[in-house]
Amino acid sequence: MNNQKKWKLLLQDYRFREKTPAISTDGRNPFENDYGRLISSAPIRRLQDKTQVFPLEQSDYIRTRLTHSLEVSYIASSIGQSIENILINKKQIDPKYKGYLSSLLRVSGLVHDLGNPPFGHFGEEAVKKFFKDYFKSQEFIDYEKLVQNENKSDAPILNIFEKADFENFDGNVQTLRILSKLYYFGDEFGYNLTYSTLASCIKYPSNSVKGNLGKNKNIRKKKFGYFVTEKEIFKTLNKHLKLNNKRSPIVYLMESADDIAYSAADIEDGVKLKIIDIYDVRKIFKKNLSKNKKIVIAELDELIEKHEKGEFDESIVIQKFRIFTQRLMISNIIETFEKNYDLIMNGDLEYEIIDVSNASDIRAAYKQLQYIVFDDKNIVKKEIAGWEAIYGLLKILVKASQSPNFKKEGNTYESRIYKLISSSHRFVYERVEKYENQEYKKLQMITDFISGMTDTYAITLYQELKGIKL
Template identity: 30%
Template sequence: MQWTDLLCAERLSDPSYVEGRNRSIFVQDHDRIVFSAPFRRLANKTQVHPLYENDHIHHRLIHSVEVGSVGRSLAMHIGHWLIEQGEIDPHEDHSLANVVQAACAAHDIGNPPFGHSGEESIGSWFAERFDTERGLCGALDPALRAEFTAFEGNAQGFRIVSRLEMYRNAGGMRLSKAVLGAFMKYPATAATRSRLPVDVRKGYVGLKKFGVFSGEEALFAEVAQGCGLPMEQSASGRWWRRHPLVFVVEAADDICYNIVDLEDAFTSGDLPFDVVREALNELAGRPNRDTTGYTRTEEIALLRSLAIGRAIEACVAAFRENYAAIMDGSFSAALVDVSACAGSFAQIGTLAQERIFTARRKTELEISGRQVIRNVLDGVLPVFEALSAVGWDDAALRGHPAQIARALSLDLRDIDRPDAALHALADFVSGMTDRYALSVSRMLSGT
């Protein structure tokens, strides 16, 4: 792969666009993302703690902003090194930083309410409906079922930015191909991934999940071609190697959620001060800082800052050390996992699994959130079933389905077949904030 292709500034579905003199297209991409309604809704979506009333606990929007900040720093360091190596032209370090920051801003834009438990709830609900093989779910092509039963926020995010938001069905936000390439962690459809041999799926990090729905595969193929991403083609289908900057976006995300989850656990009372201080101290390299006079909150904040700085240095070094494999598409790991901080991150991950993600309040709210999502899906599905019964003519809807569609302002455009209807249902539910989902659940169930 070559940086002249990887930093492709051509807009998706708008190849004739020419950027202005005073504002990089990659900066415009970032601005389009942060001013969008899906990005704004992240302010009321769970990061780790659902429906938390403490204003200092992170939600998805703040997390995305922080990931963008860390990603920009990572990319600037890497860019400086690439200039020294003669790999990119002078000042292109800013292009790298702007691409990564934009991709970081968008990286969670497709996540449903209630975090990863929300993804699981949507997937399990669809799996149960497919088992009955009735109505719309029964009419869906079986090859497409995995798009719903393994519902994936990354694929939903690409659908939002490339199709639904702004220029609907005409490139979406029309972001640059470089930013869309850096966004795509899992460059394969669910159908292709499911048909690939197990050893192939396990052998490449970009196939850990799927990242694009079949309906948007052609759009990503356009992105991949523009960025010069290597394509793998077989009887199972086609998939692509990751854009090198995906590893940088992923590292920024890994750094932020691992470290900040600890800070939030202290703030929420799920972990005691001494446990959080020790974990952050280890990751920060045990800095000898005088914290006399600091409150506990201030000391944790200082250690969080130092830990992020050290993790950035370690991931930049890991990128340099694995550069050849990253550029030929064979590198298959997360930068944090091959960095000098890998051991500390592993310890934090274990701590989170054992004591943060299993905290009583979080567990109770995830159970409630799961039922909320199921209530919404149960209540809204009849609208799409009725739409199918009237030949996809939304003007012909009558009775209770028409009331629900009106009350929820459901978007019924472009629906003319079962997969389009089920994706529209998933669009609505995954786009909800935590609190709106709770409100709609109560309305639909009469509570």
């Protein structure tokens, strides 16, 4: 399939079921329709109280997961507009699809972190560590070894794929589950988004056993992309969009927007909180820049000079510097996309676009600054508190789930724990999720519930259940 046909396929309005008919005056394209389905929903709103970098931060200036997602959405849309104009001029995209790529990237940026648990990546680590500890303490037996054994007993059984889903839990993978299943809106199709929007959130199109290989030559296997419960959804997307178990081109572009947004914004927030200052920024950039040293340091020196003259305060300096470097990165992303066009369209580029662009040194400099910010003691203390809450909640709920009384009927301790789980997650568990392994389903419902919490709710619920706060 040539690239023109690939774009035509990617920009079509394919969904798992036919959408509700639009009113005659609705001028939205399919991906603007997707954005509308998402923007007012609870999973999006909960991002307002989920950590970007600074957990439970009281300052309303500092970014949350929601404000970060909105920034990624806009940057992705902006990149999409520029690339779309180039591709239309080169007759790669039909002019009748003008605006579609930008809209697709806009919605992809909005949802890219939707599945992140409370306390961000540290929260992911807490989930993974809990299940690694839990499976070590249980006599879990691989299902394949018991196929011929009629007496499978009542012992909980998970196969290697099911165990790996929990031991390698990842917010990116949870995003696909939320979008395709957990947001129940009258049927089993969730938001009923377009195939291309769903595929755009699958950064690593492998299962949890064949993926998670770390930084090897196959970027698509660095982590994994779908749980066993969403395997058939992945297969449908992969087959229909002809992705050949590789990344959608949209993934590369959305990932670039994410890199541009968070690398610069995290440092802006760090300066605002006085963890670092503009002189730290200059020192690190001067040390780590190569290709862009002259132009970037000249811009920063000019801004610092105005600060020292009293024209700008430090927050204005870092904001203007962030905008300047983001502009450089965006232009380099577009240029690198053109240079690697066929590789990206085929899903064969084995690096992030930013890392093979001429702006890779800017990204590297920001990353060095991030290490300083992330090691701030106030951040570390709150992350540890978040870890304890997530690990502790999993321990309470999973232990209760081992009892036959873990159900809505009854007045036992375990039934009360069951009733603590949100009604929407219980409904999906009881009525929507068709996966056969009940033990896996129970653990997944618990993980769905806890990973969907906001930072504040997770801390509060844990304190309440432990009697620390009533």
